[in-house]
Amino acid sequence: MSISKRCSTAPTLFKRLKNYFINRRGREALPVRLHWRRLYVLPSKPGLFFFLIGSTMMLAGLNFNNNMSLMLVFLLFGLAQVILYKTFFNLKNVVIDQVHAAPVFAGERYTLRLQLLAPTDRYQIQVKMDESVDTANILHQSGQWQLAADAEQRGYQPLPRLKLLTRYPLGLVTVWAYCQPKATVLVYPRPEQPCPSFAHHGGVEGPDSSVVQGDEMDDLRTYQSGDPIRDIAWKKSAQGQGTFVKKYHLKQGKELCFDYSQLNLKDIEKRLSRLTAWVVEAERQTLTYQLKLPQFDSGMGRGERHYHECLTALAVFGPGGVS
Amino acid sequence: MASQLSTKQVFWIVLAVVVAVLPQLYRLPLWFAPMMTVVIAYRFYVQVKHIKKAYNIILMMVAIAALLLIVYSQGFGLSREISVTILITMTVLKLLETYRQRDALLVVMLCYFVAMTRFLYSQDLVLVMYLLLSAWVTTHALAVINYQHGSAWFEKKQLKASIGWLAMALPFAVLFFLAFPRLGSPIWGSPDIFGEGKTGISDEMSPGSIIELFMDDSPAFRVTFGSNNKPENNQLYWRGPVLSEFDGRTWTRHEFRRSRGQVAYDRQAAIIEYGIEMEPNGRHYMFGLDVVLNAPQGSLMSPTSTLFSMNKVNQLKHYRLSSAVTDRLYQRLPQYQRKWLLDFPEGLNLQTQIMIKQWQATDDSAYGMINKALNWFRTEDYLYSYSPPALHSNEVIDEFLYESRRGFCEHFASTFVVMMRMAGLPARVVTGYQGGVDMGDYVLVKQSDAHAWAEVYIDQPDHELGGYWQRVDPTSVVSPERLFRGSGNIIEQRRSFFDFPWLRQTREHLDRYRFRWNQWVRDFNVSKQQALFDAIGIQHRDGKVLAVILLSVLAASGALIFSWLWWRQRPRYNNLQQWYLRFMDLFKKEPAIYARQSAGMEAVTHSIVEQYPGLKKSVNDFQQCYLRIRYRNEQLTPADRRRLQHFFERLKKDVKKRYHSQSRS
Amino acid sequence: MTTTQPQKPQKDNSVTAIELIIDCVSERILDKESAIRQVIAALLAGGHVLLEDRPGLGKTTLAASVAQVFGLDYNRIQLTSDMMPSDVLGVSIYHPEKQAFSYHKGPIFTQFLLADELNRATPKTQSALLEAMAENQVSMDGKTYPMDEVFFVMATQNPIDDSGTYSLPHSQLDRFLISLSLGYPSEAGERKIYSSTYLQSMKQPLPALSNAEQLLSWQQAVTRVHAAEEVLDYLQWLITQSRKHPHIQQGLSPRAGLGLFRMAQSQAFMAGRDFITPDDVTMSFYPVCRHRLLTDDGRLADEYIEEMLDSANLV
Structure with missing residues (x-):
């Protein structure tokens, strides 16, 4: 029984040890220089085939005492050796200079932009992050890579481990290195889809745009969870055909206030999701808005900076945003 | 990663195959050359017209047909003639299904083998030169399959690089050739099974x-x-x-x-x-x-x-x-x-x-x-x-x-x-x-x-x-x-x-070289190796000693290649840049200044003057002179060099004095 | 005639003349010599300047003083949201007696234009002004009216009070050669402002130390400043870096590259050299990039510009 148990745990144990070994440096602050001690070198599949062909040729040359065949074989082995160093030098001393991913919403894919530096030109360096692969060169001392990954959770998410790999110039040898950069990608909460209409949280009404269309009975919509209670069209709802809420169409210039504490939703994530949707929608319609969270108040505003400030606050809010 | 091969890559693969096969064409069956031409023409046609790879079953049938042709023209059996013909034919036919990098690498590596089989028939000096060329073309094809520098058919930089690798591999090859243990007699077959029906006196x-x-x-x-x-x-x-x-x-x-x-x-x-x-x-x-x-x-x-x-x-x-x-x-x-x-x-x-x-x-x-x-x-x-x-x-x-x-x-x-x-x-x-x-x-x-x-x-x-x-x-x-x-x-x-x-x-006259070639390389054997080992003072040739020799050859050539590459990778400076470095060397003991080397002459002189106002004149004179010489619209003349030297000497003197007074106080 | 022989003394003259001009303006705008130098370099390079600053830091004074010492015609427009393009460019008016339109030139027809609070104008007015700036002419009713050969615009923007403003789109910002921010003067400098002699001198106009003709010839001379391959490599490297940088939304355009080159030439000319050194490029890089580079979350890319300059290898 114990044997079978050991058999089943052996690969995972090996994998764990391997991961432990690879990650032994922990998260590293950039820039990271790929010192030669960090590089792993092994022959690639074509390299093994090259070796196989070379060995066959050597056997033939030795058997028939054919000196020129032997010379050719040794030339090829010498070539393999040169290529080994060439490939090694192609990755040695590469500096992982910067990684950066523009913030995205949870559920989207984020694009990680990565810059590598090297004092000399380097070619065909592959960077892998989970499934995503990109290959580029370092020319004129710098090169850029783009990788994509799914943003699942909101908050400052750590980046997955990067694998830098090169087989240049002949593909006979693979040289690679791992790095876990101490960088994060900011993931905003997933905006609620479709965007619920703006709640009336007592935002200051703008001077020239206080018109609220559909204040009358003809413009109602069905109640969604989380709608403020005071927006409920009681009269209409009382008719027993469902609960209705007054629908506000806001003209440009309306100043909105999105308040976390006023949302009538149990789940924190759902609240954040709705607030996010509102912030996005308000920015899209170039409205002025304010976001209020416990311990955060953005103040009235609009524009890129304000928008990102609000979304960042939403992303890092509470327990879910810390990871 | 399963990207299609570019036309240039196909061209180089085909070239490698053709160059490797060419010297054997004379002894291959008559149908071989037309077949190769058709295969190559088809491969290029497919490349240009973007036709998909033929079905495997068709390729299989083509291969079987080629095998039957070989049996028909050369008989059945595993003689070396037939095995070499099969190797070459399959290499050429492999072109038909070479659409991806993996297959391309395979074909091109087989070219090394094809080239080698030619040596089993003759090891003449001229042929050796040709096959070196073949090795070059093949290596370059490998390089092109992996990465294309530029779009030119014959990219000079890459061609130079591949010949460079072979040149670097050569010392290793020679040393290994000399030291690798040889068989006294063949394990399988006899050395005379490969041979050319050369002309000569007949019976x-x-x-x-x-x-x-x-x-x-x-x-x-x-x-x-x-x-x-x-x-x-x-x-x-x-x-x-x-x-x-x-x-x-x-x-x-x-x-x-x-x-x-x-x-x-x-x-x-x-x-x-x-x-x-x-x-x-x-x-x-x-x-x-x-x-x-x-x-x-x-x-x-x-x-x-x-x-x-x-x-x-x-x-x-x-x-x-x-x-x-x-x-x-x-x-x-x-x-x-x-x-x-x-x-x-x-x-x-x-x-x-x-x-x-x-x-x-x-x-x-x-x-x-x-x-x-x-x-x-x-x-x-x-x-x-x-x-x-x-x-x-x-x-x-x-x-x-x-x-x-x-x-x-x-x-x-x-x-x-x-x-x-x-x-x-x-x-x-x-x-x-x-x-x-x-x-x-x-x-x-x-x-x-x-x-x-x-x-x-x-x-x-x-x-x-x-x-x-x-x-x-x-x-x-x-x-x-x-x-x-x-x-x-x-x-x-x-x-x-x-x-x-x-x-x-x-x-x-050329035969003289052939004779030397034959004596020293082509006919190097157990006894000559023995003599060589004796000459350098290695008497015992047991396994341990040989292993040590081979490993040291490996290490030596490795060190050689490594240091060569390392040396090649070092930053290179022109004459004026070297002047700058000499200038920087004067301030080697000032980490604050020396660390700013990459910021350039002007930034460095600025921080020097800030730190040592006393050096202002000599530093500025040197800087002015240097900047003018380096960036103006004229060639460097001996007079410039003299002036630069003059300012440099003065600056050096001042800096020394500075240190002197510092240490005294 | 244009051999190197007669040019030499003239060049030295021009350097001292420009130094004098800078000194003169510096007396007015205390403690801001480097900003003054940048403005004059941009003027010599034939580009326009965007000043981003809070009010009351001497933007107007700077513009007026520079115009005065160079002896240029000076106009000032205070842009507001109700301004029409015609308020800037001028209008065609129908004369019933002549039965024809006649064109009344707007304030833009001058040599030195101060466009105050550019971001208050509507996009329509902004683009009319910027188009005229770029093409050095005004098109109206199918006719083109060329402007003076010397045409220099100094636009100001107030970055803080942005209610009711129309911030310039990125593509329009590219039309300004450099952007500057004066910032507060040092304490000592500020103290001087309150001295009676300074206040007294403010009342007197500055002497015209130069004129449009000379400015034109200087502008010509700037274009002849030589750039060695190595310097161009450095310049190109910087531009490429800005395009490659992971944090930067959009790299420098070729127009920005040309601007950088012109600014470097101008800096070299002001230093009395007939060749550019890498330092000229370094000095010009920040003002040329500042308004052109934005990070992808909408901030200024100042720290990254610094970083790019630091990572260069100028051995």
Whole structure:
């Protein structure tokens, strides 16, 4: 029984040890220089085939005492050796200079932009992050890579481990290195889809745009969870055909206030999701808005900076945003 | 990653295959070249038209069809011919399914193998050069498959890089070649299974057969004599197959199943020892200076004094011989042999027979007959020519003697032997080479030195062996020059369109390198390796020592390549940049300043002046001068250099003073 | 005639003349010599300047002083949201008696234009002004009216009070050669402002130390300043870096590259050299990039510009 148990745990144990070994440096602050001690070198599949062909040729040359065949074989082995160093030098001393991913919403894919530096030109360096692969060169001392990954959770998410790999110039040898950069990608909460209409949280009404269309009975919509209670069209709802809420169409210039504490939703994530949707929608319609969270108040505003400030606050809010 | 190959990549793959296969084309079946052309054309068509890969089943059928063709044209079995043909055919057919990088790498790597198989047939210097080129093309194709620098078909940078890698690999290859353990004898098969059916002396001779060889200037063998004992050129009769059976037109060899019995030679004849390096001829014959005393190891001596190798000579063969330089060899001639040696077609060549009868009437002695015949050739109007009129009739001897009167050595030898037999003297034709070019430390014998002469058996009853073979060369009577200067030099006519004296000389000169090549590289073997190890003081050649040697070779070449690459990767500075670095060196002890090296001259001088206001003048002067020289719109002149030097010296002095005063205070 | 021989002394003259001009302006705008140098370099390079600053830091004074010392015609427009393009460019007015339109030139027809609070104008007015700036002419009713050969615009923007403003789109910002921010003066400098002599001198106009003609010839001379391959390599490297940088939304345009080159030439000319050194490029890089580079979350890319300059290798 114990044997079978050991058999089943052996690969995972090996994998764990391997991961432990690879990650032994922990998260590293950039820039990271790929010192030669960090590089792993092994022959690639074509390299093994090259070796196989070379060995066959050597056997033939030795058997028939054919000196020129032997010379050719040794030339090829010498070539393999040169290529080994060439490939090694192609990755040695590469500096992982910067990684950066523009913030995205949870559920989207984020694009990680990565810059590598090297004092000399380097070619065909592959960077892998989970499934995503990109290959580029370092020319004129710098090169850029783009990788994509799914943003699942909101908050400052750590980046997955990067694998830098090169087989240049002949593909006979693979040289690679791992790095876990101490960088994060900011993931905003997933905006609620479709965007619920703006709640009336007592935002200051703008001077020239206080018109609220559909204040009358003809413009109602069905109640969604989380709608403020005071927006409920009681009269209409009382008719027993469902609960209705007054629908506000806001003209440009309306100043909105999105308040976390006023949302009538149990789940924190759902609240954040709705607030996010509102912030996005308000920015899209170039409205002025304010976001209020416990311990955060953005103040009235609009524009890129304000928008990102609000979304960042939403992303890092509470327990879910810390990871 | 399964990206399609670009047209340029396909071009290089195809080029690698073509270059690797080309030198073997001559020995592949006739259908091969058209097939290859079609495959390549199809591959390019597919590339340009973006056609998908054919179904595997079709490719399979094509491959099976090619296999059947090989079996049809070369037979069934696992002989080396067939295996090499299969390898090459499959490599070429693989092009049909080469659409991805993985397959491309496979095909191109197979090209190395294909190139190598050519060496199994010949290891000539020129071929080696060609195959190095092939290795280059193949390596470059590999590089192009992996990454294309630029879009030009022949990208200079990448071509240079690939030749650079091979150049860097060369020291390793040479060292490993010298140190790697060799097999004394093959494990499987024998070394002679690969070979080329080269031209050379054959065991048949008919009018015109030696003339063919006369056209060929390639080397037959090379001879190294000991110090100063090379005989005169007219003594250099290199004995090959002896032909004794004549059907009226063609001479053939008689098969003997024994080796040579007891022989004797003139005690006064000089004994010469020498070494021969024989080019492969694809046959069993070996050549030696007339008369060879003993057969070397691995060969035997036929009763006709011809050397036979146990295996076909398909590789460069080295052997040492000792010969007695004499034209007569005492040997017993059994009765049954005498009968063959007197045989000639009786009903033919009556005119000659009548003439011989007349001669016999005056002088019946053997030497009398020989002299009469030689005299006849000398006095009558006979001409030595490599382009004699063709002899069509049945009566070849009559036609030659009385009508055409022009002939090559084979005509004279053949006619002479028949005449002797008519006169009742046992005689035979000996083929081989005559003469050779003295290359200083060796004698080069070329195919064009092929020769035929006669041997007559003279009875000498008082000798214990009953008689001797006397060498008679009728050609020497017709053209005495032939023996001294070689046939190529005495005939004025050009043998072929490209036959120029300077070209012949160049070829002979080149042979010197070939000889060295053969000696040092092509024929490097266990014993030479042993000698090499002895020379550098390694006596024990057990596994441990060898492993140590190989590992140190590996380490040494690795270190060499590593340091070379490392050195190549270092930043390189031009003259003015070096000035800047020298300037920076003055402030080596100031980490705050020295760390700013990459910020450039202006930033550095700024921080220097900030830190040491006292240096302001000299630093600024140097900086101004330097900036002007480096960035203005003019070339650097010696005057500039002097000025720069001047400011630099002053600055250096000031800096030193500065340190001095600092340390004092 | 244009051999190197007669040019030399003239060049030295021009350097001292420009130094004098800078000194003169520096007396007005205390403690801001480097900003003054940048403005004059941009003027010599034939480009326009965007000043981003809070009010009351001397933007107007700077513009007026520079115009005065160079002896240029000076106009000032205070842009507001109700301004029409015609208020800037001018209008065609129909004359019933002549039965024809006649064109009344707007304030833009001058040599030195101060466009105050550019971001208050509507996009329409902004683009009309910027188009005129780029093409050095005004197109109206199918006719083109060329402007003076010397045409220099100094636009100001107030970055803080952005209610009711129309911030310039990125593509329009590219039309300004450099952007500057004066910032507060140092304490000592500020103290001087309150001294009576300074206040007294403010009342007097500055002497015209140069004129449009000379400015034109200087502008010509700037274009002849030589740039060695190595310097161009450095310049190109910087531009490429800005395009490659992971944090930067959009790299420098070729127009920005040309601007950088012109600014470097101008800096070299002001230093009395007929060749550019890498330092000229370094000095010009920040003002040329500042308004052109934005990070992908909408901030200024100042720290990254610094970083790019630091990572260069100028051995």
